[in-house]
Amino acid sequence: MNKNSENISGWKRFMKSLTKAHELGTEEDIMLDHDYDGIRELDNVLPPWWLYGFYITIVISIFYYTQVFYNSEKYSQAKEYAAELAQGKAEVEQYKKDHPELFDDANIVAFTDAENIAKGKELFSSKTCSACHLADLGGSIGPNLTDNHWILGGGVKNIYNTISKGGRPGKGMIPWESTISREERIQLASYIISMQGTKPATPKPAQGDIIWPEE
Numbered sequence: 725m726n727k728n729s730e731n732i733s734g735w736k737r738f739m740k741s742l743t744k745a746h747e748l749g750t751e752e753d754i755m756l757d758h759d760y761d762g763i764r765e766l767d768n769v770l771p772p773w774w775l776y777g778f779y780i781t782i783v784i785s786i787f788y789y790t791q792v793f794y795n796s797e798k799y800s801q802a803k804e805y806a807a808e809l810a811q812g813k814a815e816v817e818q819y820k821k822d823h824p825e826l827f828d829d830a831n832i833v834a835f836t837d838a839e840n841i842a843k844g845k846e847l848f849s850s851k852t853c854s855a856c857h858l859a860d861l862g863g864s865i866g867p868n869l870t871d872n873h874w875i876l877g878g879g880v881k882n883i884y885n886t887i888s889k890g891g892r893p894g895k896g897m898i899p900w901e902s903t904i905s906r907e908e909r910i911q912l913a914s915y916i917i918s919m920q921g922t923k924p925a926t927p928k929p930a931q932g933d934i935i936w937p938e939e
């Protein structure tokens with residue numbers, strides 16, 4: 725017997741110990757008496773590889789459940805949820821504190837960067853503002869937004885407020901706060917401010933007694 729065939733028989737022995745398969749040709753030994761309409765059954769043992777795996781799962785489950793039981797004070801799902809919720813709320817509060825201009829209307833600051841101004845310009849036509857104020861803000865149904873005369877007040881806070889709450893009743897400028905997000909309303913106000921002093925093609929005569937910015 726060379727080394728190779730020894731190995732093979734060692735391997736075979738190992739496999740056999742894992743399966744405890746009954747020798748082929750000797751099935752009669754383990755044949756059960758009962759005959760189920762011509763179908764007969766061999767009384768094979770459960771293969772050890774499967775049985776050990778099963779025992780291991782039982783041991784792991786006992787370990788697992790004792791861990792869950794002893795740590796339930798620390799790690800219940802309800803507690804994790806509550807903790808994450810509290811952490812999320814604290815982060816939101818912190819963010820609000822760090823960025824008052826984004827959440828507190830008294831602290832609104834106009835955007836001056838090109839990206840937000842461009843977004844404001846895009847919104848000015850997509851949200852139909854240009855239908856009444858014209859694309860160059862010269863004014864038609866609504867007032868000219870490029871001059872320094874304001875009916876309702878200039879500056880980012882007043883303009884934001886007009887966009888949010890609308891103009892005087894019956895004039896045609898509706899409140900937009902339910903249809904345009906806060907950030908977008910600030911972008912719109914910022915765009916309008918950026919257009920201050922530009923020369924529209926057909927400017928509507930100045931309306932309003934509030935002067936902003938002062939000359």
Ligand code: HEC
Pocket residue numbers: 848851852853854855856857865866867869873874875876877878883886887891892893895896897898900912913916931932
């Ligand atoms: C249906 C026409 C109409 C549309 C659409 C419209 N506006 Fe107006 N807007 C007006 C009118 C009219 C006024 C004047 C309100 C008043 O006299 O109280 C006005 C006033 C304003 C004012 C204040 C001007 C001032 O002199 O104080 C701003 C700012 C403004 N609109 C921005 C916008 C923006 C931004 C949009 C789009 C989201 C928009 N408007 C859409 C008709 C419109």
